[in-house]
Amino acid sequence: MLALVVLYTNRGAFFSPLAVVVVAAIGLAAVLVQLRFYNRECSQPVQVPVWLNVAGVVFALAALFADVLHLKPTLAQIMALLAVTSFAVSGAIILHAFRKRDAASR
Secondary structure, rough: OOOHHHHOOOOOHHHHHHHHHHHHHHHHHHHHHHHHHHHHOOOOOOOOOOOHHHHHHHHHHHHHOOOOOOOHHHHHHHHHHHHHHHHHHHHHHHHHHHHHHHHOOO
């Protein structure tokens, strides 16, 4: 799904910090769906870093409502970057746990 979003989005849209946050959120959602299916098969489920996901959502909402919150544009971009970073680190932690569990089962 993420590939479809990237393929059918024009190049100029990726200069917007909010578009990058949306793409990162879609990527995290894909990892969380994969985690749900993975945890159904295993007796010891992989734990999600919930606090990191909540922080990412808070940063994304702050970037989204920067005008309402009267934030400077540079601060809004920093909030968007923090949201993307939170989603990326959370996804990396989950994928690392998948690989670690697969290596231990071999």
